[in-house]
Structure formats: C-alpha cells, structure tokens
Amino acid sequence: MKVLVKKEALCIGCGLCEEICSKAYFKENNVDKSCIQVAKGEANEINVCNQCGACIDICQVVALSRGSNGVVRVNKKECVGCFMCVGFCPTLSMRQHDDYIEPFKCIACGLCAKECPTGAIAVEDIDFETKERL
Amino acid sequence: MDIKALKEAHSLLAEYSYEPAKLDKGYTDKTLYINIGENKISTKTVTPEIKEKFIGGKGIGLKYLWDATKPSTKWNDPENEIIIAGGPLCGITQYPGAGKSLVVTISPMTDIPIDSNVGGYFGPYLKFSGWDALEVQGKAEKDVIIFIDGNKGIVKIEEAPLEAVDGHVVSEQLTEMYAESEEDKKNISVISAGTAANHVNIGLLNFSFYDIRRQVTRLKQAGRGGIGKVFRDKKIKAIVIRFKGTKGDLNKPADQSLINKAGITLHKQIHDLDDVQCRMRQIGTANIIEVMDKYDLLPVHNYQYGKHSDTFKIASDVFIEKFITQGMPDGCWFGCSLSCAKAADKFELLTGPYKGDLVTVDGPEYENAAGLGSNCGVFDPQMVLEANFYCDTYGVDTISFGTACAFAMECYERGIINKDITGGLELNFGNGIAQLELLHQMSRGEGFGVLVGQGVKVMKEVFVKEYGADADFLRDIGMEQKGLEVSEYLPKESLAQQGGYGLTNKGPQHDEAWLIFMDMVNNQIPTFEDKAEALHYFPMFRTWFGLMGLCKLPWNDTMPADNHLTDEPAKIPQHVQHYVSLYNGVTGMNIDKHELIRQSERVYNFQRVFNIRRGKGLRLHDAMPYRAMGPVTIEEYESRQDRYDQQLRELLDYNPEGKTTEEKIKVMRDYRYDQYEKLTDAVYKRRGWNTNGVPTIEHLKEIGIDLPEVVEVVKQHL
Structure with a gap:
C-alpha cells in the first residue's frame, strides 16, 4: 500500500510541502488547506495521514474506502459532511476547512515528497505488516 | 414479498x-x-x-x-x-x-x-x-x-x-x-x-x-x-x-463555520472520552441498568423496590456479550458520533406470529430493559429483547406497556385480579411468556391484553368498577399521572424527581427533568428553592431540544474533561454554548444562553395553557400516585426500614421505637405529601404561575407569549 512516510529528524520546517499540497488541490497557498501539516518549532512535527483506515469504519454513509493501491479516499459525492472522521482520526490527520462541506486527506500522491529539500517525506509502497510496525 | x-x-x-x-x-x-x-x-x-x-x-x-x-x-x-x-x-x-x-x-x-x-x-x-x-x-x-x-x-x-x-x-x-x-x-x-x-x-x-x-x-x-x-x-x-441528495449544508446556515467548530469539538470529545464516561457508543442508554440498581433506583415489581439480586442477568454487558452487534456507525441521523442506537442481529423469535424468524431488534434502551425487565420481574435478556421487538413492530410504547404490565402483575399477585379475569394468564412477576402473550393479544385485539393496553388509568377504573378493587389502593400503586404511565425511574426517594415527573406538561416522562442523581446521589439541590430552580431551568432547557429537532443525549451523556471545574457542572456550560452557536450559526440570529431558555419558556407556557384550555393543566392534575413518593405497603417500608426509621427521627423528630409499620407509614406519608406540596408551591412561583398552576398574565407578557387567545384562556382561571 502507498503511504507517505516521514523522517521528522530531517524536517527543517520550511513549509514547502504544505504550499505544494494546498496549491495542488485547492489552487491557493494556504496551510489550512494542506493535507500535510507541520508543527514548526525546535522539533518539527509532521502530521499526515498514515492510511490506517480507522475512518472507514466510522463513516455512516460509506464515503470512505481503501483503493486498490491501499490509499484511503473520500468519496465526495457520497459524503454528507458530518466530519465525524475528523474528530475520530487517531492522528488528527483528516482535514476540514469551512470553505468546503467535505473533509480532505492525504492520498499519498507524492507531489510534496518530490520537492522536499531534505528528504523528510517520501511515498513508499509498503505491505500491511510493515505499516503496522511503523 | x-x-x-x-x-x-x-x-x-x-x-x-x-x-x-x-x-x-x-x-x-x-x-x-x-x-x-x-x-x-x-x-x-x-x-x-x-x-x-x-x-x-x-x-x-x-x-x-x-x-x-x-x-x-x-x-x-x-x-x-x-x-x-x-x-x-x-x-x-x-x-x-x-x-x-x-x-x-x-x-x-x-x-x-x-x-x-x-x-x-x-x-x-x-x-x-x-x-x-x-x-x-x-x-x-x-x-x-x-x-x-x-x-x-x-x-x-x-x-x-x-x-x-x-x-x-x-x-x-x-x-x-x-x-x-x-x-x-x-x-x-x-x-x-x-x-x-x-x-x-x-x-x-x-x-x-x-x-x-x-x-x-x-x-x-x-x-x-x-x-x-x-x-x-x-x-x-x-x-x-x-429525498435524494443529502449534503452537510442543506439547511443553508448563516454561518457554517460555527456549526463545524462545535460539531468537530464534540466528535473529538466523544472519541476521546466516551469509553470512560457513559459508553454510549458501546451499549447506549442501557449502560445505566446496573447503575440504577446500585443506587436503589431501578424500578422493580411495579416500583415497589429499587434493586434486585437478579439484575446482573440483564446488566448492559450481558446484552453486549450475547446479542448486540457493536462497532457499526448506525446513528439515527447522519453525523451522530454518540451513536447510542444498537441492534441485535439475527435474533431468533420464540413466540408469536413471527416465531422462528431471525430479526433485527433495536435496543434494548434502558427504559425497555427496566420497564419490560426489572419492573415486571423479568430478568431474562432473551425475553426482554423479544418483548422489545414485539412492542416496536406491533406499535406499542415499551414504557407504558412495562409500567402497565407491572401494575397488572402486582394486582394479580395481590389477588385484586385473578386467572378468570386474565383469561387464564398467570400474571406473576417474572412471567415473561405471559407478558409476551399480553402483547400478542393486543395485536390480535382480543383478551386481557387489550385492557392492559388501554393503560393504567383505564385498568384502575375497570378493576374498581367491575371487580370491586379498592380505589384508594389502586390510586396509590397505579403509576400513572394525567393518564400517562410513569417512565422507568424510581422517584420515591428523590423529591426533585417527583416534581420532575409530576410537574410536567404532558405527563410523567423523564425528558423534561431527570434530577435523581443531582438530588439524591450528589445532593446538589438541597433546598426547596434549589429544587425549584432546577425544576425551572432543566425542563426549559430540555424543551429547547424539542423546538430545534435535536436529541438530548449529546448534551449530558458526554462531557468535556474539565466540566467539573466549571461554575455549573450540571448544566454542562460548554455544551450550552455549543447549542447557542448552532442556533446562531443556522439562523443568523444572535441569541445567548438566557434567550435560549426564554424561547423554551414561551412554548412551555403555551403548552400549559393549552392543557388548561382543555380543562386540565391545574394543580390537581399535577398530583402524583403515592407509590412515586413513598412506601405504600408494609413490605415496601420494611425493605428500607433503617432508612425510613432514620428519616422519621431526623426529619420529623418522631421516635419510631415501638410503633407499628402501619403507624410509621402514615406519619411518613403525611410528611412526604407535605413536602411535595411545598415543592409544588416553590416551582409554580419560580415558573411564574399562581398557586393553582396557572401562568399569570404578567408572566406571559414578560416572556412574550401573551397572545390574545392565550390570555383569554388564563383569564378565566385568575
């Protein structure tokens, strides 16, 4: 399964990943609209979906599902905008912005990883057991 | 099909x-x-x-x-x-x-x-x-x-x-x-x-x-x-x-952001805390079966007692382990992360026209387990679920049925009615099969079940008129008021809950005021004025859910971790603020927590006047059966003798030594009636009503529901 993996020790908190993500999906540079978010400080903490799928089971309208590549996606057509998945995400990586009535999340597209200057993030194709260990 | x-x-x-x-x-x-x-x-x-x-x-x-x-x-x-x-x-x-x-x-x-x-x-x-x-x-x-x-x-x-x-x-x-x-x-x-x-x-x-x-x-x-x-x-x-096309913003709210913020905050709180608070996601309202028993508040044998040695057989964990499918998001509307709805899947029915069918049963809610279960002495989870299923599909209120069945069972056990009258049914406490047969009779429109289904009020009349029952005794033990059966909490030892049931508009249903814990367990409202304030605020606050299309449970069946540090923990101030935000967010108005109560007061008083317009809604209609207020029988008194004797000594300065139980019951009864009357006075005053329970014109004006047709009704009573 594809997942964006992180090495926080390498992160310098430049914010480039956030810019790339929000521009790619929402056509604006706005950290609040980025699927990956970095709490910048002495230790930069990268928050991004690890594709665990806990959200899939709590969605009443089955708008969340795992695709063939293992990535969890939001089906906006089915989503009724309750944001339960936002409150119930174990890593608080499901995003919500008041401009939209559906949540959004990292789909491990890798656009941000490609540009990361330090290699702190990368898309990897890993099996479930490896993921469990991570 | x-x-x-x-x-x-x-x-x-x-x-x-x-x-x-x-x-x-x-x-x-x-x-x-x-x-x-x-x-x-x-x-x-x-x-x-x-x-x-x-x-x-x-x-x-x-x-x-x-x-x-x-x-x-x-x-x-x-x-x-x-x-x-x-x-x-x-x-x-x-x-x-x-x-x-x-x-x-x-x-x-x-x-x-x-x-x-x-x-x-x-x-x-x-x-x-x-x-x-x-x-x-x-x-x-x-x-x-x-x-x-x-x-x-x-x-x-x-x-x-x-x-x-x-x-x-x-x-x-x-x-x-x-x-x-x-x-x-x-x-x-x-x-x-x-x-x-x-x-x-x-x-x-x-x-x-x-x-x-x-x-x-x-x-x-x-x-x-x-x-x-x-x-x-x-x-x-x-x-x-x-309707096809549900989305999250169809109400076209004035400010979606306010709603999102409140909602996500609550989702997160429920995610973090429900497992250690009310377990609503695990078992829903049934979580309190064993809690009520522990505090001597579970109605047992037509509200005679508050606990039973067999309660463990219908405790919430029994339903979780044996019947209920967990972990499914099945709230009764989208976005309910509290998700108290629960279902027993592929439940095999043992009786009735659907015998042998594998069905889905919603529940049991607490009220079902207490009403169909403990109140009727049925401590068998299979029976409780089956009765729950048949109540629902036949269209029978589990609360009224539980209370009515418990009443009929007590009358049977005391010989007030017998097998000739019940058509052969042995209506002893604990006879779950007989209880189910009453339901099947209601469905078929025949037999004693049809009489039970008319409710306690009608049964009392028939038992007195047809079978020579003692009207006073039935008035004491028949747990109805205004014609509606009391829901499944034992209010005997909580004066505030007696008011919570008695001083309601529609009849004794706990959705207006559920003050047992505040009053009895936590002792947060000791004086008449405290109780009256609670019997003003909470009924008004809870009425508001009914104006909005909201459920009450997310208000106080989950709470913020720091709620106990707030000025009024029983009100859950942060949640009240959520409701203010939701209303303002949807409607674009700008109310505060005081106007929220005022909105309810208008409708609450309108409903009271509606009752008065129909010849009801006065003080005499707010009286409760004594079973709700204290021990009616010798058995009841003696089951709690130490507690009652102590109360006689401490509250009434009455020495119970050497007195018969009958004498003590009489003294206790006079005292408790007097307490209820004093409470009624205090509550009416706080609600802006006269001593007969009629809203005054000044009060109607003050809250803004002095419509001509409303004033016309109350005028005749002032």
Missing part, C-alpha cells in the same frame, strides 16, 4: 405537485397540510411571528394543533391532527443528534397534547423536501399511504389495502417499493405504527432509517402518549418520504 402486487393494489386518491421551497437559514417557511378525510393537500406559509414565538418542532406542532382543534376536540375526532416537525437545526449533520422529529397530537391517554421526540431520517428529509412541518388531519375510510417525493415535488394519498401493518414488515415493504434502486434505500424513511395500535391506547409510531451496512430497515420510536393509536384511527398505514 411481492412488492409489485402490493403496489398494483394501490389506488390514487389525491395527488399534489409543488415546487420544493428553498431552505434558508434552517427554514423553508412552508408547511404541508394533508386532509385524508377530504383528500385535500395544500401549502401553508410560516410567518415570522410563528418562527419567533414557536421556533419549530413541538412549538410549531402545538401552535397548529391549537388552531386546528376546539377545547372539546377528542383524540378520535377528525379535526385532531398529527403534526410532525423537525426544527431549524434538524438536518444539520455536523453535530450529533440533529435529526429529530417532534410529533404532536391530542393523546388518547391523557386527553391533552402529547409531544414525542423521535429519530430516523423522516424529519430531515421532510425539511429537505421543502417542508418545515407536516400536518395531517381528517380520517380516511380505508387504509391509506401518504407518499412525499421531495425531489420531484409530489405528494400522493393512495389507498393501500395489501401492505402489512406491523412496523418492521411495512417499513421493509415500503422502503423496497419506493426506493428506485438498492442505493436509493437510504433516501427513504417510513412512518408506521403496528397491529396493536389498532386496538390499544398505548400505540406508538415507528420512524425508519435504512442501515446501509446491515442492509435492513431500522426503526426508532415516537413512543409516548398513544400517537400510534391516533395514526391508525385515521386509517393511515404509513407515511413515506423520499
């Missing part, structure tokens, strides 16, 4: 096309009027004044019911209405519990307005279909179905002879019939009653939602007050609505 044949047997009686009104800030400003006697369908406009004074939900329901009826209108007169309305907040998906419908009618049990709060998708779909409320008047000649297609803008009345009447069957049939595909089933909601509602007063309404994961139609109940009986008396088999 040959749906095609069922559908082909329909004949169209009336059809109405409309352009679905656009929602704006929580309202469509239109309501749907249907007269099934005259086959007339029309649209009414909701005026700004109605919205200001009555808000929505039960407020608008009561207003329409007042306008539609005369003081003399009986429950089965054609002009009696069933009004179903959400409220401005009904249908939002971000905050848990926001899909409730409020149903209002003149009750066959109480002869005054009843209001009942129910989940399922009907309320939101009604609004998304363009209607703030649905008003049904008249009586059909033969069984009809009303169908509302909210996308196409069509309302139909159809004669429907072949569909089932029982809730679980007709809901499946009609979901299948009106859904355009398998995926479309979630866009259907059905209102139905059941075969027992054809015959007994304690009939209820089932509101359905389609459970995508289980692929079954689930039922939630508008239980109290016999609305199902009115529904069937009007010869309505079902009301079906279809």
Whole structure:
C-alpha cells in the first residue's frame, strides 16, 4: 500500500510541502488547506495521514474506502459532511476547512515528497505488516 | 414479498405537485397540510411571528394543533391532527443528534397534547423536501399511504389495502417499493405504527432509517402518549418520504463555520472520552441498568423496590456479550458520533406470529430493559429483547406497556385480579411468556391484553368498577399521572424527581427533568428553592431540544474533561454554548444562553395553557400516585426500614421505637405529601404561575407569549 512516510529528524520546517499540497488541490497557498501539516518549532512535527483506515469504519454513509493501491479516499459525492472522521482520526490527520462541506486527506500522491529539500517525506509502497510496525 | 402486487393494489386518491421551497437559514417557511378525510393537500406559509414565538418542532406542532382543534376536540375526532416537525437545526449533520422529529397530537391517554421526540431520517428529509412541518388531519375510510417525493415535488394519498401493518414488515415493504434502486434505500424513511395500535391506547409510531451496512430497515420510536393509536384511527398505514441528495449544508446556515467548530469539538470529545464516561457508543442508554440498581433506583415489581439480586442477568454487558452487534456507525441521523442506537442481529423469535424468524431488534434502551425487565420481574435478556421487538413492530410504547404490565402483575399477585379475569394468564412477576402473550393479544385485539393496553388509568377504573378493587389502593400503586404511565425511574426517594415527573406538561416522562442523581446521589439541590430552580431551568432547557429537532443525549451523556471545574457542572456550560452557536450559526440570529431558555419558556407556557384550555393543566392534575413518593405497603417500608426509621427521627423528630409499620407509614406519608406540596408551591412561583398552576398574565407578557387567545384562556382561571 502507498503511504507517505516521514523522517521528522530531517524536517527543517520550511513549509514547502504544505504550499505544494494546498496549491495542488485547492489552487491557493494556504496551510489550512494542506493535507500535510507541520508543527514548526525546535522539533518539527509532521502530521499526515498514515492510511490506517480507522475512518472507514466510522463513516455512516460509506464515503470512505481503501483503493486498490491501499490509499484511503473520500468519496465526495457520497459524503454528507458530518466530519465525524475528523474528530475520530487517531492522528488528527483528516482535514476540514469551512470553505468546503467535505473533509480532505492525504492520498499519498507524492507531489510534496518530490520537492522536499531534505528528504523528510517520501511515498513508499509498503505491505500491511510493515505499516503496522511503523 | 411481492412488492409489485402490493403496489398494483394501490389506488390514487389525491395527488399534489409543488415546487420544493428553498431552505434558508434552517427554514423553508412552508408547511404541508394533508386532509385524508377530504383528500385535500395544500401549502401553508410560516410567518415570522410563528418562527419567533414557536421556533419549530413541538412549538410549531402545538401552535397548529391549537388552531386546528376546539377545547372539546377528542383524540378520535377528525379535526385532531398529527403534526410532525423537525426544527431549524434538524438536518444539520455536523453535530450529533440533529435529526429529530417532534410529533404532536391530542393523546388518547391523557386527553391533552402529547409531544414525542423521535429519530430516523423522516424529519430531515421532510425539511429537505421543502417542508418545515407536516400536518395531517381528517380520517380516511380505508387504509391509506401518504407518499412525499421531495425531489420531484409530489405528494400522493393512495389507498393501500395489501401492505402489512406491523412496523418492521411495512417499513421493509415500503422502503423496497419506493426506493428506485438498492442505493436509493437510504433516501427513504417510513412512518408506521403496528397491529396493536389498532386496538390499544398505548400505540406508538415507528420512524425508519435504512442501515446501509446491515442492509435492513431500522426503526426508532415516537413512543409516548398513544400517537400510534391516533395514526391508525385515521386509517393511515404509513407515511413515506423520499429525498435524494443529502449534503452537510442543506439547511443553508448563516454561518457554517460555527456549526463545524462545535460539531468537530464534540466528535473529538466523544472519541476521546466516551469509553470512560457513559459508553454510549458501546451499549447506549442501557449502560445505566446496573447503575440504577446500585443506587436503589431501578424500578422493580411495579416500583415497589429499587434493586434486585437478579439484575446482573440483564446488566448492559450481558446484552453486549450475547446479542448486540457493536462497532457499526448506525446513528439515527447522519453525523451522530454518540451513536447510542444498537441492534441485535439475527435474533431468533420464540413466540408469536413471527416465531422462528431471525430479526433485527433495536435496543434494548434502558427504559425497555427496566420497564419490560426489572419492573415486571423479568430478568431474562432473551425475553426482554423479544418483548422489545414485539412492542416496536406491533406499535406499542415499551414504557407504558412495562409500567402497565407491572401494575397488572402486582394486582394479580395481590389477588385484586385473578386467572378468570386474565383469561387464564398467570400474571406473576417474572412471567415473561405471559407478558409476551399480553402483547400478542393486543395485536390480535382480543383478551386481557387489550385492557392492559388501554393503560393504567383505564385498568384502575375497570378493576374498581367491575371487580370491586379498592380505589384508594389502586390510586396509590397505579403509576400513572394525567393518564400517562410513569417512565422507568424510581422517584420515591428523590423529591426533585417527583416534581420532575409530576410537574410536567404532558405527563410523567423523564425528558423534561431527570434530577435523581443531582438530588439524591450528589445532593446538589438541597433546598426547596434549589429544587425549584432546577425544576425551572432543566425542563426549559430540555424543551429547547424539542423546538430545534435535536436529541438530548449529546448534551449530558458526554462531557468535556474539565466540566467539573466549571461554575455549573450540571448544566454542562460548554455544551450550552455549543447549542447557542448552532442556533446562531443556522439562523443568523444572535441569541445567548438566557434567550435560549426564554424561547423554551414561551412554548412551555403555551403548552400549559393549552392543557388548561382543555380543562386540565391545574394543580390537581399535577398530583402524583403515592407509590412515586413513598412506601405504600408494609413490605415496601420494611425493605428500607433503617432508612425510613432514620428519616422519621431526623426529619420529623418522631421516635419510631415501638410503633407499628402501619403507624410509621402514615406519619411518613403525611410528611412526604407535605413536602411535595411545598415543592409544588416553590416551582409554580419560580415558573411564574399562581398557586393553582396557572401562568399569570404578567408572566406571559414578560416572556412574550401573551397572545390574545392565550390570555383569554388564563383569564378565566385568575
């Protein structure tokens, strides 16, 4: 399964990943609209979906599902905008912005990883057991 | 199930096309009027004044019911209405519990307005279909179905002879019939009653939602007050609505952001804390069965006792381990992360017409386990679930049935009635099979069960008149007031809860005030004034849920981690602020927590005056049976002798040494009656009512519900 993996020790908190993500999906540079978010400080903490799928089971309208590549996606057509998945995400990586009535999340597209200057993030194709260990 | 044949047997009686009104800030400003006697369908406009004074939900329901009826209108007169309305907040998906419908009618049990709060998708779909409320008047000649297609803008009345009447069957049939595909089933909601509602007063309404994961139609109940009986008396088999296209912003709120913020905060709180707080997601309301027993508050054997050594057999964990399917998101409206709805899947029935069927049973709610279980001495989870299932599908209120059955059982055990009268049924406490047979009799419309189904009030009258029972004793032990059965909490040792039951508008239902823990366990409201303040604030606060289309449970069945540090923990201040935000967010108004209470006060007082208009709603109607207030019998007194003797010494300065139990009961009774009267005085004063329980004109003016027709009614009593 594809997942964006992180090495926080390498992160310098430049914010480039956030810019790339929000521009790619929402056509604006706005950290609040980025699927990956970095709490910048002495230790930069990268928050991004690890594709665990806990959200899939709590969605009443089955708008969340795992695709063939293992990535969890939001089906906006089915989503009724309750944001339960936002409150119930174990890593608080499901995003919500008041401009939209559906949540959004990292789909491990890798656009941000490609540009990361330090290699702190990368898309990897890993099996479930490896993921469990991570 | 040959749906095609069922559908082909329909004949169209009336059809109405409309352009679905656009929602704006929580309202469509239109309501749907249907007269099934005259086959007339029309649209009414909701005026700004109605919205200001009555808000929505039960407020608008009561207003329409007042306008539609005369003081003399009986429950089965054609002009009696069933009004179903959400409220401005009904249908939002971000905050848990926001899909409730409020149903209002003149009750066959109480002869005054009843209001009942129910989940399922009907309320939101009604609004998304363009209607703030649905008003049904008249009586059909033969069984009809009303169908509302909210996308196409069509309302139909159809004669429907072949569909089932029982809730679980007709809901499946009609979901299948009106859904355009398998995926479309979630866009259907059905209102139905059941075969027992054809015959007994304690009939209820089932509101359905389609459970995508289980692929079954689930039922939630508008239980109290016999609305199902009115529904069937009007010869309505079902009301079906279809709406496709639910999104999170269909209410067109003024400020979505306020709603999102409150909702996500609560979702997160429930995620983090529910497992260690109320376990609503694990077992729902049934979590308190063992808690009530522990605190001596669980009704046992018709409210004689508060605990039983067998309660462990119906404790919440038993249901979780043996019957309930967990971990499914199946809230009765989208976005309810509290998710108290629970189902036993593939439950095999042992009795009745569906014997051997594998069915889905919603529940048990706490009230079901306590009413059908402990109160009747039935400590068998299989029996409780089976009775729960049959109550729902037959359209019987589990609370009224539990309390009525417990009353009949006590009368049987005391020899007031016997086997000749019950038609051979051995109605001893604990006889779960006999309890089920009462339900089957109600469904068939025969036998002693039909009498039990008329409720405690009617049973008392019949037992006195026909069988020579002692009227005073039955008045003491018959747990009804205003004609409605007391719900399943033992109020005997909590004066505030006696008021919480007694000083209500519709009858003794805990949705107005549930103060047992505050009063008895936590001792937070020791004085009359404290209790009166609680019996003002909480009924008003809880009324507000019914104006909005909200569920009460997310208010205090989950709480912020730091709630105990707030100035008024019992009110859950952060949640009150959420509600203020939700209202302002949807409507664009700017209320605060004080205006929130005022909104409720208007409707609450209007409902009180509605009762007075119908010759009820006065002090004498607020009296409670003594079983609710103290020990009626020697057994009851002696089961708590130490506690009662101590109270006599400490509170009355009365030495119980050497006195007979009868003497002590008498002294205790005089004292407790006196306490209740003093409480009543204090509460009436706090609510702005005179000593007879009539709202004063000054008070009506102050809160802004001094409408001419309202003042006209109270004038005659001041």
